[in-house]
Amino acid sequence: MKSFQSPDLSVKIGKIKLKNPVIVASGTFGFGEEYQDFLNLNQLGAIIPKGISLTPMIGNAPPRIFETAGGILNSIGLQNPGFEEFTKKKLPFFQHVKSNLIINFFGHTKKEYIELAKRFDDIPGISGLEMNISCPNVKQGGIIFGSDPKMVYHLVYSVRKATKLTLIVKLSPNVTDISCVAKKAEDGGADAVSLVNTFKAMAININSRKPELGNVMGGLSGPAIKPIALRMVWEVSQNVKIPIIGMGGIMNAEDAIEFILAGASAIQIGTANLINPRTGIQVIDGIKKYLIQNKMKRIKELIGLFPNA
Numbered sequence: 491m492k493s494f495q496s497p498d499l500s501v502k503i504g505k506i507k508l509k510n511p512v513i514v515a516s517g518t519f520g521f522g523e524e525y526q527d528f529l530n531l532n533q534l535g536a537i538i539p540k541g542i543s544l545t546p547m548i549g550n551a552p553p554r555i556f557e558t559a560g561g562i563l564n565s566i567g568l569q570n571p572g573f574e575e576f577t578k579k580k581l582p583f584f585q586h587v588k589s590n591l592i593i594n595f596f597g598h599t600k601k602e603y604i605e606l607a608k609r610f611d612d613i614p615g616i617s618g619l620e621m622n623i624s625c626p627n628v629k630q631g632g633i634i635f636g637s638d639p640k641m642v643y644h645l646v647y648s649v650r651k652a653t654k655l656t657l658i659v660k661l662s663p664n665v666t667d668i669s670c671v672a673k674k675a676e677d678g679g680a681d682a683v684s685l686v687n688t689f690k691a692m693a694i695n696i697n698s699r700k701p702e703l704g705n706v707m708g709g710l711s712g713p714a715i716k717p718i719a720l721r722m723v724w725e726v727s728q729n730v731k732i733p734i735i736g737m738g739g740i741m742n743a744e745d746a747i748e749f750i751l752a753g754a755s756a757i758q759i760g761t762a763n764l765i766n767p768r769t770g771i772q773v774i775d776g777i778k779k780y781l782i783q784n785k786m787k788r789i790k791e792l793i794g795l796f797p798n799a
């Protein structure tokens with residue numbers, strides 16, 4: 491009888507070698523340490539902590555989270571301790587974690603993005619950078635960087651030159667043609683794209699006739715967005731050659747496999763972490779089972795197996 495061999499779940503994103511394609515998404519997994527009592531962090535493919543800016547940000551007025559049908563609205567407002575505090579107080583924890591650490595970062599200007607990329611470049615123990623471009627460009631009237639393909643190209647091109655680390659560009663879904671934006675990120679020198687960030691949305695309390703979020707508008711995430719996110723991943727996969735990291739409403743292994751079939755080389759778990767912190771581990775196990783059931787030796791056989799248009 492042949493000895494049983496567990497399928498090979500490893501994938502490569504730029505220079506990052508992931509032992510499996512399951513990553514926990516920025517903003518939904520704190521700074522890693524908050525989750526250490528619930529799961530073995532070493533089992534995850536990668537961890538992406540809350541997004542970091544050059545200086546601390548206090549975030550938006552409360553309420554910041556509101557539950558909707560099949561999802562949540564959030565308007566955290568990118569609250570974070572800023573580069574200095576993060577590197578001093580939060581980063582050391584990751585020295586003891588064997589999973590890849592991918593840093594999610596953002597700026598208010600192109601200069602800030604470049605400065606942060608340079609600073610992270612010099613720090614050991616970081617596997618790669620995920621650049622959040624769903625942020626307003628204060629130098630250009632507050633237009634969201636990720637909503638203008640030309641701006642995306644110039645931003646990615648400049649940040650690319652500032653770092654040797656693997657550069658993943660995280661795309662905003664609040665655009666007309668996300669595959670066009672993805673192509674601009676690729677042309678600018680991105681090693682990979684991750685998608686999607688949250689969808690701009692809102693809710694109104696009919697009794698108070700006030701918004702449910704302090705900031706009025708926020709971002710929608712969770713199962714409600716999954717079919718749209720999946721469609722976007724599939725569209726982007728037709729238009730770029732670099733690896734895609736898919737996310738948006740992934741709650742279980744079946745959801746993750748859909749994204750992989752649509753062309754994602756890896757996936758991220760976001761909102762699901764807030765319901766069940768062990769979702770990532772369950773997704774890894776479920777993918778493994780699916781490969782065994784379908785007599786596949788490696789996850790690479792599954793990526794993009796869904797037919798092209």
Ligand SMILES: Cc1cc2nc3c(=O)[nH]c(=O)nc-3n(C[C@H](O)[C@H](O)[C@H](O)COP(=O)(O)O)c2cc1C
Nearest residue numbers: 515516517541564622686687711712738739760761
């Ligand atoms: C509470 C919360 C905070 C988030 N913070 C960030 C962030 O700081 N940076 C970022 O790029 N994405 C952030 N996101 C977006 C998620 O990383 C993810 O792209 C999005 O929620 C879609 O995936 P999901 O449906 O699995 O949650 C946040 C999402 C939530 C729900």
